Structure formats: structure tokens, C-alpha cells
Amino acid sequence: MQEVKLSFLEKEEQYIFDYVAKQASGSVYYKSGNNVLLAAVTIDSDSIVEEDFLPLTVQYIEKSYAAGKFPGGYVKREAKPGDFETLTARIVDRSLRPLFPKGYCYPTQITIMVLSADNDADLQILALNAASSALYVSEIPLNLAVNGVRIGRIGEEFVVNPSLKAMEQSTLDLFVSGVDEDLLMIEMRTFGGVDVESPTNPLNLVSTLMDDTKAKFSANELTETELIQALELAKTHIATKSKILKESFVACIKEPLVFTQERKSYHCQNLQEFITQNYLEELRAIISYLSKTERHSRLKAFAKRISQDYATKNPEDLESLEERTSETLDTLKRQIIRTMILEEGVRADGRKLNEVRPISIETNLLPKAHSSVLFTRGQTQALVVCTLGGEMDAQNYELLTDKGASKERFMVHYNFPPFSVGEASPIGATGRRELGHGNLAKRALECSIINAEQQTIRLVSEILESNGSSSMATVCGGSLALAAADVECTTLIAGVAMGLISAGNKYAILTDIMGLEDHDGDMDFKVAGSKNGITALQMDIKLGGLSTEILNHALLQAKEARLHILGIMESAKEKIVLNTAVLPSAQIFAIHPSKIVEVIGQAGKTIKEIIEKFEVAIDLNRDNGEVKVSGKNREKVDAAKEYIIGIANAKEEKPNIAELYKVGDVYEGKVKKILDFGAFVELPHHYDGLLHISKITSNRNAQVSDYLNEGDRVRVEVLSLNKNKVELGLQEKLSK
Numbered sequence: 001m002q003e004v005k006l007s008f009l010e011k012e013e014q015y016i017f018d019y020v021a022k023q024a025s026g027s028v029y030y031k032s033g034n035n036v037l038l039a040a041v042t043i044d045s046d047s048i049v050e051e052d053f054l055p056l057t058v059q060y061i062e063k064s065y066a067a068g069k070f071p072g073g074y075v076k077r078e079a080k081p082g083d084f085e086t087l088t089a090r091i092v093d094r095s096l097r098p099l100f101p102k103g104y105c106y107p108t109q110i111t112i113m114v115l116s117a118d119n120d121a122d123l124q125i126l127a128l129n130a131a132s133s134a135l136y137v138s139e140i141p142l143n144l145a146v147n148g149v150r151i152g153r154i155g156e157e158f159v160v161n162p163s164l165k166a167m168e169q170s171t172l173d174l175f176v177s178g179v180d181e182d183l184l185m186i187e188m189r190t191f192g193g194v195d196v197e198s199p200t201n202p203l204n205l206v207s208t209l210m211d212d213t214k215a216k217f218s219a220n221e222l223t224e225t226e227l228i229q230a231l232e233l234a235k236t237h238i239a240t241k242s243k244i245l246k247e248s249f250v251a252c253i254k255e256p257l258v259f260t261q262e263r264k265s266y267h268c269q270n271l272q273e274f275i276t277q278n279y280l281e282e283l284r285a286i287i288s289y290l291s292k293t294e295r296h297s298r299l300k301a302f303a304k305r306i307s308q309d310y311a312t313k314n315p316e317d318l319e320s321l322e323e324r325t326s327e328t329l330d331t332l333k334r335q336i337i338r339t340m341i342l343e344e345g346v347r348a349d350g351r352k353l354n355e356v357r358p359i360s361i362e363t364n365l366l367p368k369a370h371s372s373v374l375f376t377r378g379q380t381q382a383l384v385v386c387t388l389g390g391e392m393d394a395q396n397y398e399l400l401t402d403k404g405a406s407k408e409r410f411m412v413h414y415n416f417p418p419f420s421v422g423e424a425s426p427i428g429a430t431g432r433r434e435l436g437h438g439n440l441a442k443r444a445l446e447c448s449i450i451n452a453e454q455q456t457i458r459l460v461s462e463i464l465e466s467n468g469s470s471s472m473a474t475v476c477g478g479s480l481a482l483a484a485a486d487v488e489c490t491t492l493i494a495g496v497a498m499g500l501i502s503a504g505n506k507y508a509i510l511t512d513i514m515g516l517e518d519h520d521g522d523m524d525f526k527v528a529g530s531k532n533g534i535t536a537l538q539m540d541i542k543l544g545g546l547s548t549e550i551l552n553h554a555l556l557q558a559k560e561a562r563l564h565i566l567g568i569m570e571s572a573k574e575k576i577v578l579n580t581a582v583l584p585s586a587q588i589f590a591i592h593p594s595k596i597v598e599v600i601g602q603a604g605k606t607i608k609e610i611i612e613k614f615e616v617a618i619d620l621n622r623d624n625g626e627v628k629v630s631g632k633n634r635e636k637v638d639a640a641k642e643y644i645i646g647i648a649n650a651k652e653e654k655p656n657i658a659e660l661y662k663v664g665d666v667y668e669g670k671v672k673k674i675l676d677f678g679a680f681v682e683l684p685h686h687y688d689g690l691l692h693i694s695k696i697t698s699n700r701n702a703q704v705s706d707y708l709n710e711g712d713r714v715r716v717e718v719l720s721l722n723k724n725k726v727e728l729g730l731q732e733k734l735s736k
Contacts, residue, residue, distance in 0.1 A: 004248045008241050009161050015133050017252045026138020026254060030130040035123075036066075036116035039130035041108070041138040048105040048261045055107040056100065058093040060085050060127050062400045066117040072398055072405075083435060084399055088124050090436050091148075092131045094185045094540050095177035099135075099142050105263040110135065119401050120164045125150060128177060136249055141256035145245035146184065148177035149237050151230045153222075158230050160237055164401065171220040174227075176234035180242045183235060183546050186539040188227070192219040192447030192490065219447040219490045221533030224555040228548065235548075266320055266327040274310055275332060283329070284336055287348050287516070293422030295516075303329055334520045341501045341508045348516055349378075356496070356512045356561050361572040363484045364579050371484035371579060375477035378514060379467035384477030386485040388584050389456040390630055391619050410446050411458045414438035414474055420466040421515075437471040444475045444495060444528035444536035450488040454588045454628065457487060468514035469497035475528045475536075480569055484576045486583060492573065493535055494565040495528035498554050509554050511561045527558040531566055585634035587641045591648035593625040598647055606647070614640035660685045661718050661726055668734065671712045679708050681716055681728060689726035691716060696730050708733065 004015040014031040021027035024040040049055040062085055064071045064078065071078050081089070092112065100108075112127045125148055132146040152162040152170035162170060174188040222230075275283065279302075286298045303325045310325070311318055340346050345353060357378030366372040371386040394407035414437040418425040441461065446452055459481060461474035472495030479493040499513035500523035510517055518524055523546070528536045534555075539546075591599070599620065600607050607618060616631035618640070627644060631637045661683070669681040669689075678692040691714070693704050708714070713734035720727040 002252045004252065006244055006248050008244065009237070011161075013129070015249075015252075017137055024134075024138075025140065025257070026134045026136075028130055028134040028137070030126070030133065032126055032129070033121075034116060034118045035114075035121045035126055037126055037130040038113045038115055039127075039134035040111050041131075041134045041140065042111075043109075043138075043140060043257070044107040045257055045259070047107065048263060049107060050105070050263055052263075054097060054100050054104060056093065056097055056110070057108070058089045058096070058110045058112070058131070060089040060092060060112045060114075062114045062117075062123075064400070066114045067119070067400050069400070082397070083439070086432055086435050087439055088127055090432055091124055091175065091177075091185070091187065092128050095128055095146055095148060096131065096135060098184050098541055099144050099146065099179075103263055105261070106259065108140070114400065117400050119403065121401055122150060122161065122164065123401065124148075124175065125161065133245070133249065136245070137252045137254055139254045139257040143246075143249075143253060144179045145242040145249070146177060146179045147238055147241045147245065148175060148185075149234050150175050151234055153230070158233055160233065172222060172230070174230050174234065176231060176238065178235065178238040178242075181235065181239050183231065183238075183539075183551070184541055186231070186537060188222070188534070188537040189443035190220045190222055190447045190535045192217065192449070192452070217450045217490050219493075219530060219532070219535055221447075221530055221535055223533045224552070224559060227534060227537070227555065228552055231551065232548065266323040267331055268324040268328055270314075270317070271310060271324055271328045272332060274313075275306060275328065278309070279306060280332075280336075283332060284340075287333060287336060288350065296422075299329060299333075337516065337520050338501050338503065341510070342503055342506050345508070347510065349514065353508055354511045354557055354560060356564055357514075359565065359568050361480065361568065363480060363572060363576045367579065368582055369579070370583050371481050371486075373477045373480040373484060375473050375480065376465075377469070377473055377476075377512065379465055380470050380473050380514075381463070381465040382470060382473040382477045383462040383464055384474060384481045385460050385462070386478075386481040386487070387458045387460075388485055388487070388586065389458065390617060391456065391628075393456045393458075409454075409456045410442065410449065410452050412438045412442035412445065412461070412474070412478060413458065414441060414461045414463070414471065416463045416466070416470065420463045420470075437474065440471050440526065440528075440536060440538050441474040441478055441495075445478050445482070445493055447535050448479070448489045448491055448493050448530065449482065450490060451588055454626070455487070455586065457482070457485075466515070468516075468518055469495075469512060469526070471495070472497050472526055472528065476565060476569060480572060480576075483573050484578065486578055486585075491530040491532065492566055492569050493528055493530055494562050494569055495526060495536075496558055496561040496565060498525040498527060498558050498561075499523060500525070500550065500554070502550075507550055509550070509557050511557055523554075525554055525558070527555065527562065529562055531563060580634070583634075584630060584632055585637040586628060586630040587637055588626065588628045589641060589645070590625045591627060591645065593622060595648040596620050596622050596625060596627075599627070599644055610640055610643060614643070616640045618644075657687065657721055657724050657726060660687065661721060663718050663720060665718045666715060666731065667718070668713060668715050671708050671710055671714060674704050674708065674710055676704070679704055681714060683726065687726060689716065689718070689728040691728045691730055695719070695728065 001019045002017045006013050016029040019029045021040040024042050026041040028039050030037045070076050110131050112131050128148045136143055150161055151174040152159045152167055153172035154169050171191050177185045286302060307321050307325045337348055360376045362374040364372055365374055369385050370388050373384045375382050394409045395411055396405050397408055398405045414434050416434050417427050459478045463470045475493055475495035482489055497513050499510035499517045499521040501508045502522050522542050524540045526538045614636045616629050616637055619628040629637050629640045667683055669683050671679050672682050672688060673680045678690055680688040681691050683689050696707050715731040716728040717731055719729045
């Protein structure tokens with residue numbers, strides 16, 4: 001067992017190696033405060049994967065006992081991972097995947113288990129720390145100290161690794177992982193809200209509506225310059241911790257495995273020269289075909305023809321000819337694409353480096369849906385449909401660190417059917433990629449929705465055709481679908497995927513990449529935002545690091561594309577015709593909490609009458625006075641809102657008691673309430689007068705209940721009138 005203790009950003013961390021899971025190739029028992037995680041790395045060194053991909057799997061598993069809870073649901077045992085677990089596993093995977101060398105072909109599993117968790121724990125940071133350290137000391141010779149930081153923005157200040165409590169005040173959530181000076185993975189989103197004084201101070205909608213101050217809503221977009229500043233701050237801390245980890249872990253690294261097997265390589269230099277001399281221009285022409293399916297079928301037929309020609313001229317060299325031809329063509333294809341971009345500034349489809357593919361937009365084409373948008377960009381097409389619901393339609397969920405269940409009121413569900421890329425296979429269960437793309441679109445759009453926490457909205461993106469950047473098509477289509485459903489938003493949001501091709505000191509940034517450029521490129525960089533700035537960002541790098549110069553260039557080029565797309569979207573928005581026949585209406589407003597009881601009425605009589613009269617549903621919040629009125633008819637919803645506001649604003653007009661009663665008047669009334677100091681007696685005109693104990697008996701030790709009971713009939717005389725109060729004297733007690 002080897003133990004390492006270190007301190008970073010005023011937090012103590014403890015790494016214990018070879019303490020648990022000793023059969024794994026690398027394991028760590030990681031502690032930070034009261035948080036305990038186990039990470040284990042295992043390798044199947046006896047077999048290899050021949051397909052051209054990295055066989056790495058990351059699992060992040062939360063144990064309910066870690067927070068003293070039982071698993072939710074009918075079966076009290078952890079089973080299918082929740083969305084947070086899947087998304088956290090993706091973050092760790094995307095951070096560690098770039099470390100593995102090209103050609104690594106051994107099935108590798110990284111498992112992270114949360115064994116103990118504080119309510120204020122940032123489990124994604126802790127999960128990456130645990131997985132990275134286990135991989136660092138494992139038998140895989142990858143001694144790179146990957147770590148991550150989260151950057152928040154509170155007021156005008158960037159904060160490194162803020163607590164979950166502090167994040168509630170933040171307008172930014174930026175997660176960055178890297179090693180040394182290199183950034184490997186970026187995830188960023190902004191938080192929108194009500195802003196009365198400062199655009200960086202989100203407030204509660206209802207409390208603001210209770211004031212006379214006019215609320216100003218903001219998506220709190222981050223400018224490109226501000227984002228670079230935040231990333232530089234993150235890079236500094238990542239480099240500092242990388243140095244600490246290297247110095248601390250050097251004695252804990254296991255003896256590396258010697259990998260004797262390699263993936264078969266069918267690349268043939270003679271065959272490459274043969275194709276270059278005889279078929280190069282034809283290969284370039286095939287690459288220019290936009291459709292993945294058509295390009296694939298043409299390349300397959302092309303490879304067969306080359307094999308036959310080569311076999312005729314080289315009958316002595318026929319071993320694995322089909323495999324060699326296919327792999328050699330792939331190598332040449334990659335070289336041609338990258339050379340065209342770097343040397344000629346031309347892309348496979350003939351576009352300029354900063355050119356966006358043609359865009360077409362159709363709105364509300366589904367007559368019975370609340371809203372729908374068909375967004376087409378090149379050969380990528382997304383049908384995004386919006387559905388508006390009520391409180392009961394929200395998705396219940398519970399995080400490990402939460403005290404109780406929460407509701408997800410804004411949902412973005414992304415579906416990627418196989419036919420979208422011409423594959424003949426059935427639609428299966430939602431995968432990690434689909435969940436991740438939907439989450440990215442949600443993060444991009446949610447901050448723009450005014451009063452998002454008071455509505456229930458579901459966006460479903462059906463990808464009907466895909467050739468790059470379908471998640472960003474979901475963002476564009478989703479923003480317009482919100483507008484087509486008459487959901488009030490601060491601004492339209494557009495997204496674009498950027499790519500990178502680099503060789504030596506040369507590099508080229510590509511706007512709106514297609515599938516071919518994503519496959520053969522060095523970076524996938526998705527940027528979403530409004531004309532004011534960035535609301536969400538996701539970057540995965542294949543190089544092992546990214547310089548600030550390239551990142552800044554990519555952000556500015558993405559801004560240019562985003563503004564271009566937003567211009568087209570604005571034109572489409574102006575032409576939207578609402579589906580008023582099926583579109584439900586909702587009004588959310590606030591009254592004084594003390595008036596809620598008047599809206600409800602005695603035994604619910606008033607609210608029942610409102611619901612029946614206006615044909616609406618009403619949700620009331622007694623704590624903050626929030627009222628939500630929803631229904632199928634907008635005019636009736638508006639009328640119900642005005643009616644409720646009228647009830648809340650109605651002033652009780654109490655007549656002057658001097659006009660109702662005179663000193664010396666005698667009345668018969670019923671005792672309504674007995675108190676220590678006297679009794680209240682019901683008088684005509686719906687007033688209660690006070691009969692003080694001194695007016696009942698002269699015995700100071702006596703109690704009112706010795707003489708009177710609630711319900712007794714009494715004859716009383718008006719003794720005085722003071723500030724709408726009537727003081728009474730007892731003449732005699734009558735029978736009940």
C-alpha cells in the first residue's frame with residue numbers, strides 16, 4: 001500500500017494505491033474531505049480489437065449508501081445508470097481518451113465507484129481525479145497527470161472550484177480538463193435569470209414580480225474574450241496540479257506491461273504508389289460526394305476495381321489484397337482531405353474554410369404538435385418538436401448529493417435513428433451519445449428561456465439525416481421551436497460545429513464541419529450562443545492539447561458563423577404562424593401570499609368557480625404567492641388571470657362603526673370566542689364587540705369561562721367606540 005497526501009486550492013486530498021482492488025492493473029482509494037471514491041483500471045492484454053477505434057470503456061457508478069440513502073424506485077438495488085452518471089462517465093472518457101497512443105488496441109475498462117459523498121461535493125471533479133490517478137499509476141505506460149477544474153462566475157469574478165452552494169449564485173459553469181499546459185476537454189454553459197440591478201445577479205422571478213421594479217431577463221452570455229480569460233485561469237491551475245501530481249506519484253507507478261500484440265496493418269506502400277499514379281484524381285472526385293452512403297458505396301466499388309487492376313499487373317502480390325486496398329485508400333483519403341485544406345484552402349465539398357452550408361427552415365409543419373421546426377443545413381436535418389405541459393408533466397429525479405427529489409421542467413431529447421446515416425438496422429435504446437447531445441442542446445437553450453423553472457417544456461429532436469453537427473442543428477431547431485410555441489425567450493440561440501486540421505506549425509479552422517472532416521480532423525468544437533455571446537460550448541481534442549492562439553481563432557470564426565446562422569433564423573422567426581388551434585396557453589404571475597387563501601375561497605369554492613367558468617387549470621404556491629394559470633384557450637386564460645388579480649387587489653370596504661352603532665345601544669348577541677381577558681360577542685352588521693372581563697365580574701381571580709361559554713346568548717350595551725372597535729358591557733346572560 002502506498003499513500004500520497006497533497007493539498008490543492010485549500011483542499012486536502014488523499015490517494016491510497018494498492019489498498020483495495022489489488023487485482024486491477026491500477027487502482028486508487030481516493031479521499032477528499034468526507035468523499036471517498038474507488039477507481040480501478042483493468043486491461044485485457046490477451047486479446048486485441050482489430051477495428052480502428054480505441055477500445056476504452058468508462059463507467060461511473062454512484063452507490064446510494066454513499067449518502068445514507070436507499071435507491072429510488074420499486075427495486076431497492078442500483079441498476080441502470082442515471083443521466084448524471086452517464087454524463088459524468090462521458091466527461092471522464094473524453095478527458096482521458098486523447099492520452100492513448102494511436103493504434104492502442106487492448107480492451108481497457110475504467111470503473112469509478114462513489115462510496116461516500118458530502119452534500120456539497122462536486123462529484124465530476126472527484127471522479128476525474130480518481131480515474132486519472134488510477135490510470136497514471138497503472139500498468140499502462142501513460143504517465144500523464146490529467147486533472148480538471150470547474151470555473152464559476154459570481155458577480156464579475158471568476159471562481160475556481162466553487163462549492164455547489166456558491167454555484168447557485170454563478171452565471172457560468174465551465175468544466176475544463178487537461179494535462180500540463182494542454183487543454184483536452186471543455187464543457188461550458190451559462191445560467192439565465194431575472195436581473196434587476198446587474199446582469200450577473202440572477203434573482204427569483206416571483207420575488208421580483210412582487211416588487212414594483214421591472215424585471216430584466218438575461219441569458220448571461222459569455223463573450224469570446226471573457227471565455228479565453230476563464231480558460232487561461234483554468235489552464236494555470238491545471239498545470240500547477242499536474243506538476244504536483246507528477247512529483248507525488250512518481251514512486252507509485254507500477255511496472256508497465258509489455259504489449260506484444262499489435263493491430264494488423266494492411267497498408268501497402270507499393271499499392272499506395274500504384275493508386276497515386278493511376279487513380280488519384282478519381283479518388284479526389286469520389287471524396288467530393290457529400291452523401292456518406294453514396295461515398296461509401298462508390299469507395300467500395302472503387303476499391304474492388306483497383307484490386308482487380310493491381311492483381312492483373314502484380315499477380316505475385318495477392319495476399320490480403322482487398323484489405324490492403326481498403327486501408328490504403330483510407331490513408332490516401334485522409335491525406336488528400338488534409339492536404340486540400342492546409343495547402344489549397346479547399347474542402348471536400350468545395351466550400352471555403354469559414355463557409356456555412358446552405359440552410360433551409362420550415363416552421364409548424366406538424367398540425368397537431370404544439371410547435372415543430374424542420375431545420376436543414378447541408379445534409380444534416382433535424383425535426384425539432386416542442387410540447388408544453390403542466391406541473392405533473394415534469395420529470396422527477398434525484399441526485400446523490402440532493403436532500404430530496406427535484407423536477408426537470410425543461411427537457412431536450414435527442415434521437416439518432418440509423419436511417420439518418422443510411423444504415424439498415426433497427427432503432428434501439430437511447431445511447432450515451434444521444435444523451436450527451438441532448439444535454440448539450442439543453443445547456444445551450446435553457447438560459448434563454450424566461451422563467452424556465454416555472455414552465456414544463458419538452459423538446460424532441462429527431463435527426464432525419466446526418467452529415468456532421470446534428471447536435472448544433474438541434475440547438476438551432478430547438479430555439480425556433482420554442483419561438484413557434486410562443487415560449488418567451490430572451491433571444492434566439494444558434495450553434496455551429498468547428499473543426500481543426502493541423503500539421504507541424506500549419507493549421508486550419510473549419511466552420512460547420514461535415515462527417516468526413518470530423519472523422520479525419522483533429523478537433524470537434526461545438527459553440528452555441530446568441531448575438532451577444534456564448535451560452536454553451538463543448539470541445540474534444542484529438543491532438544493531446546490545444547494552444548490559446550488556435551482556440552481564440554476558432555472562437556472568433558465560430559462567432560462569425562453564428563451571426564450568419566442567426567440572421568437566417570431571425571427571418572424564419574418572423575414568418576412563424578402559431579398553431580393556435582392546439583397551442584395551450586399559460587400565464588405565470590405572483591400575488592401577495594396572504595391573498596392565496598382568498599383565491600381558494602371557503603372549502604375551495606372560489607377556485608372551483610374560476611376553473612369551471614374559464615376552463616383552466618390553476619397551480620398555487622402558498623409560500624411565495626406564485627400563480628400559474630393554463631388552458632387551451634388563450635383568451636380564457638388571460639381573463640382568468642385578470643379575475644384572480646382582481647380578487648387579490650380588492651380592498652375590503654369596511655363602513656365606519658360610528659354609522660352602525662351608538663353609545664348606549666343595547667343588543668342581543670352570541671358569544672363567539674372566549675379569551676383570558678374577555679369574550680367577543682357577535683353584533684348586527686357582522687361586527688364583533690369586546691366584552692372585557694372587568695365588565696363581567698369584579699372578582700380579579702375569576703376567569704371568563706366561569707361565567708360564559710362559547711355559544712351563549714347575552715344582552716350587551718355599547719359602552720364606547722374607538723378606532724373601529726366596539727367595547728361592550730354585560731347586562732344579562734340569556735339562555736342558549
